[in-house]
Amino acid sequence: MNNRAGSFLWNLRQCSSLVLTSRAVRLYPVGFCRPKSVYSNWNPRNLLNNFDNRMQSYIRYRFQDALISKSGGNHFQTKGISTQTVLPVYTLLCPRRLSFDSKQSHVSDNGLKKNFHHEASNDYVLTKETKSTPVNYRKLSQECNSLSDVLDTFSKAPTFPSSNYFSAMWTIAKRMSVDQRRFEKQLMFNHPAFTQLCEQMMREAKVVHCDHLLFSLHAVVKLGIPQNTLLVQTLLRVVQERINECDEKCLSVLSTVLEAMEPCKNVDVLRAGLRIIVDQQIWKIEHVFTLQTVMKCIGKDAPIALKKKLEMKALRELDRFSLLNSQRMFGALATMNHRSVTLLNECSKVIIGNIHGCPFKILINILQSCKDLQYRNLDLFKGIADYVATTFDIWKLKQVLFLLILFENLGFRHSGLMDLFMKKVVDEPGFLNMKSTVSILHVYSSLNHLHECQPQEFLEVMxxxxxxxxxxxxxxxxxxxxCSFCLMNHFPLAPINQLLQKDIINELLISGDMERNVHKLHILTTCLKLDDVPYRKAIDLPLPLPPSTPLHPNAKVAEALRSLLGEGYFSENVQLPHNYHIDFEFKMDTNRSQVLPLSDVDVVTSASDIQRIAILCVPRSNYCLDSNHPRGFLAMKMRHLKVMGFHVILVNNWKMEKLEMKDAVAYLKSEIYSSEDPPASDVDFQSTC
Incomplete structure (x- = not known):
């Protein structure tokens, strides 16, 4: 009886020392959830009666490679790889068991209870296949020079968590050139340990910390592992299950990963889950960088209410915006397709004030975002163009051309920068290739710009x-x-002759955007007939009729003309040859002092005694941004109307809408009876020389 009592008390002491040691040491194994509670109210009386239930109830640590060995007395210590007989306890204490090797044997709970007070048998000796000390990915990336080196290190002694190996490989890959990275990635895929690493990562996915899981997914995607592989799809599914564990750091990493991935079922579901989490945690986000990363990820089809919340959160954080935050905000808003004028205006002020030293890539991203958001800020565009013009010599011509193309998309014309670029093209024509030649012609013809001193020389070089x-x-x-040359009233012989060949015309009429091609071919034929061309050659093939120009009623202008001129003195919606349309037409004497009634025009004996007046109601898009400088097609139309005998009066639609009727009448009166013609430099390219 005494022997049985002594054995009972010995067992109690052994079990008590186990739990007390775990409570005092407070193990935090790398890669697992940290304990959320400190165990208390330990009652040894019920231990033997309900050992399994108590262990599941109180022991909530999830150990990985935490080994308990007997070291004398009644105390237990955690150690790493050792030649002593050791007991891997994670099989008992981790509800979601993780096997790193199929050869590793598992211990049953009954067996553990029977032999708990004895030394473990040799079946539990830890092999060299795992280490207790986790590898640090930063140290690993410094010690290894290639992706294969990392895999070699893993194959020798794999450690937990596997995410560190993927993170180390991505860190190394970022240091490589594009060609070297492509070669190293191929070696990585062919490495015998790569499959083993992927399998281990999939086994670990449900038990590693959430940030380790997301860093693994990030590295896997960046390394170019195909998205439809089992590894990537498994990680995506596990992230879906554990998305509620995401903190601010995890949200940032997840947003970055999703932004880089192609749409698929698991990606779409995960993005939808991210939107829900962001909507719940938006006011808890502390870092502006995280906020902007999330904004770039949620997508254009996100609910407008969520976009508004993100905008409000960004406005609340404006006083904390750095220069980089202000620059990144343009791309963030463009990615989620949300135009916040207030936010963009404030960020523009910061950028303008710190424009010097701004990298080229940042400038391009800002202008592209402005285009996508249809955001027009003349001060911002002028600040960027002034900066590039001031530092023109440090820029490559290709870079300046990229900026000019974006400025053209925005309708912005900066004379100083365009003049500098034109002069550089004339001085260094060797940089022109086919693509840049076509782009330069488009930019300068669209914005209706030529240098005042050397337009002919520039056109000849082009x-x-x-x-x-x-x-x-x-x-x-x-x-x-x-077509660009036609807009600029210049007609080079060789390109036009090649374009007018029958096979080229037939190809243009059956391929690509046929409607656009037909429109441009009609521009060519019109210019060949109306402009001062050194030769005239008509297109032999009949062209389809161009699409009819939609008619926009101009009721306010018509009413003002009736009030000013009276009925029967003007015509409305007049169709002219060459598919030209004018909004209003009337006739005056040559001194432009009197408007002639339409019924009396036939009485005039000579056409030279009549001045035909054409009124064009022009939208804002036909002008360069915030100016009265007409763009290419409007300038060409004015030039051709002048050839057909018209005096052209431009009426700005957006200005007329703001005027009261009496003011609109007064404005039209001043334009009709004015003896001044529109500035020639705004109409005709060649007249500026």
Missing amino acids: ASALTGYLHHISSENLLNAV
Whole structure:
């Protein structure tokens, strides 16, 4: 009886020392959830009666490679790899058991209870396949020079968590050139340990910390592992299950990953879950960088209410915005397709005040975002253009051309920068290739801009460059280039002759955007007939009729003309030859002092005694941004109407809408009876020389 009592008390002491040691040491194994409670109210009386239930109830640590060995007395210590007989206890204490090797044997609870007070058998000796000390990915990325080196290290002694190996490989890959990275990635895929690493990562996915899981997914995606592989899809599914564990750091990493992935079922579901989590935690986000990363990820189809919340949160954090935050906000808003004028205006002020030293890539992203958001800020555009013009010599011509293309998309014309670029092209024509030649012609013709001193020299340089690429230029690029020359009232012989060949015309009429091609071919034929061309050659093939110009009623202008001129003195919606349309037409004497009734025009004996007046009601988009400088097509139309004998009066629609009727009448009166013609420099390219 005494022996049985002594054995009972010995067992109690052994079990008590186990729990007390775990409570005092407070283990935090890497890769697992930290304990959320400190165990209390330990009652040894019920231990033997309900051992399994108490262990599941009180022991909530999830150990990985935490080994308990007997070291003398009644105390237990945690150690790493050792030649002593050891007992891996994670099989008991981790509800979600994790096997790193199929050869590793598992211990039953009954067996553990029977032998708990004895030394573990040799079946539980830890092999060299795992280490207790986790590898640090930063140290690993410094010690290894290639992706294969990391996999070699893993194959020798794999440790937990596997995310560190993927993170180390991505850190190393970022240091490589594009070609070297491509070669190293191929070696990585062919490495014998790569499959083992992927399998281990999938086994660990449900038990590692959430941030380790997301860093693994991030590294896997960035390393170029195909998205449809089992590894990537498994990680996506596990993240879906554990998304509620995400803190602010995890939200940032998850947003970055989703932004880089192609749409698929698991990605779409995860993005929807991210939106819900962000909607719940938005006011808890502390870092502006995290906020902007989330904004870039939620997508254009996110609920408008969520977009508004993100905008409000960003406005509340404006006083904490750094220069980089202000620059990134443009891309964030453009990615989620939310135009916040207030937010953009405030960020623009910060950018303008710190424009010097701004990298080229940042400038491009800002302008592209402005285009996507249809955000027009003249001060911002002028600040960027002034900065580039001031530091023109440090920029590559290709970079300046990219900026000019974006400025053209925004309708912004900066004379100083365009003049500098034009002069550089004339001085260094060798930089022109086929693509840049077509782009430059489009920019300068669209914005209706030529340098005041050397337009003819610039046009000849561009024509010579285009002629040099005629042997391999596509039909559509040739049409675009020739149409640009037509807008600029310049007609190079060789490109036009090649464009007017029957096979080229037929190709343009059956391929690509046929409607756009037909429109540009009609521009060419109109210019060949109306402009001062050194030769005239009509297109032999009949062209389809261009689409009819939609008629926009101008009721306010019509009412003002009736009040000013009276009925029967003007015509409305007049269709002219060459598919030209004018909103209003009336006739005056040559001194432009009297408007002639339409019924009396036939009485006039000579057409030279009549001045035909054309009124064009022009939208804001036909002008360069915030100016009265007409863009290319409007300038060409005014030029051709002048050839047909019209005096052109431009009426700005947006200005007329703001005027009271009496003011509108007064404005039209001043324009009709004015003896001044529109500035020639705003209409005709060639007249500026």
